[in-house]
Amino acid sequence: xxxxxxxxxxxxxxxxxxxxxxxxxxxxxxxxxxxxxxxxxxxxxxxxxxxxxxxxxxxxxxxxxxxxxxxxxxxxxxxxxxxxxxxxxxxxxxxxxxxxxxxxxxxxxxxxxxxxxxxxxxxxxxxxxxxxxxxxxxxxxxxxxxxxxxxxxxxxxxxxxxxxxxxxxxxxxxxxxxxxxxxxxxxxxxxxxxxxxxxxxxxxxxxxxxxxxxxxxxxxxxxxxxxxxxxxxxxxxxxxxxxxxxxxxxxxxxxxxxxxxxxxxxxxxxxxxxxxxxxxxxxxxxxx
Numbered sequence: 001x002x003x004x005x006x007x008x009x010x011x012x013x014x015x016x017x018x019x020x021x022x023x024x025x026x027x028x029x030x031x032x033x034x035x036x037x038x039x040x041x042x043x044x045x046x047x048x049x050x051x052x053x054x055x056x057x058x059x060x061x062x063x064x065x066x067x068x069x070x071x072x073x074x075x076x077x078x079x080x081x082x083x084x085x086x087x088x089x090x091x092x093x094x095x096x097x098x099x100x101x102x103x104x105x106x107x108x109x110x111x112x113x114x115x116x117x118x119x120x121x122x123x124x125x126x127x128x129x130x131x132x133x134x135x136x137x138x139x140x141x142x143x144x145x146x147x148x149x150x151x152x153x154x155x156x157x158x159x160x161x162x163x164x165x166x167x168x169x170x171x172x173x174x175x176x177x178x179x180x181x182x183x184x185x186x187x188x189x190x191x192x193x194x195x196x197x198x199x200x201x202x203x204x205x206x207x208x209x210x211x212x213x214x215x216x217x218x219x220x221x222x223x224x225x226x227x228x229x230x231x232x233x234x235x236x237x238x239x240x241x242x243x244x245x246x247x248x249x250x251x252x253x254x255x256x257x258x259x260x261x262x263x264x265x266x267x268x269x270x271x272x273x274x275x276x277x278x279x280x281x282x283x284x285x286x287x288x
Contacts, residue, residue, distance in 0.1 A: 009035040009065045012054065012074055014177045015120030017097060030118045032056055032074050032179055035065045049077035053183060072117065074179045079243065081174040085121065089250045092243040093119040093178050095216050102214040111182055112206035113239050119178030135175035145170065184226025184238040195235045199227040202237030204287055211280050219278065220244040221286035222262035246278065
């Protein structure tokens with residue numbers, strides 16, 4: 001990530017993806033350019049996620065970085081994960097890649113969910129010129145990390161968190177970046193109840209197909225659903241934020257092992273911490 005003073009914008013490198021449908025294969029990286037921050041990560045605690053509105057071609061002047069020229073959302077985050085990417089069952093990038101492949105032919109919901117165009121774990125060159133290393137809390141803290149690390153619970157695809165009384169405070173986090181399209185607006189900018197109903201219908205239709213055709217359950221239905229307008233003035237819903245999603249085809253991920261989602265919209269089972277099967281009904285309860 002580098003600042004370009006002559007253009008007054010950031011250049012963000014996002015790991016590129018291969019074109020295979022079911023497997024992630026990190027290639028080089030793609031450049032994105034932005035000066036518009038949608039969400040900042042300025043606090044010590046919280047989601048540790050920054051989001052930018054970006055374009056994928058080099059701007060010719062400062063005006064070229066205005067919002068109307070930005071067709072992509074870039075999410076830069078430090079998320080709890082497993083050390084091995086193959087065991088990272090809560091990986092949003094992996095979910096989006098699977099969704100893109102499984103729903104490629106479902107034109108009726110095209111534009112109702114984010115299409116991943118790049119994404120992966122961030123890497124940097126080693127100072128000793130011996131290859132690259134992933135940007136993680138372990139690589140940042142080095143030999144100190146084993147003494148302060150929170151034990152990892154692979155059964156839930158992340159760290160044991162509140163279920164473990166171990167006082168060691170630092171979870172294993174991985175630096176990830178992902179770029180998606182289309183770009184949407186917040187629901188509060190809708191000015192018509194009928195449009196709101198259509199947006200919600202679009203989002204939940206996408207939710208249904210993603211659940212049944214890709215085996216991905218969202219688990220965070222809230223007011224963060226977005227909408228966008230087409231040139232003819234029609235509105236469409238956009239289901240975003242798959243960072244709490246789980247892959248139901250993976251064993252041991254279908255129970256409420258933790259509270260997930262946005263507090264005012266959580267299902268009763270989720271709030272109560274009941275160890276019940278996670279189903280699409282939890283998300284429909286959140287939507288209602």
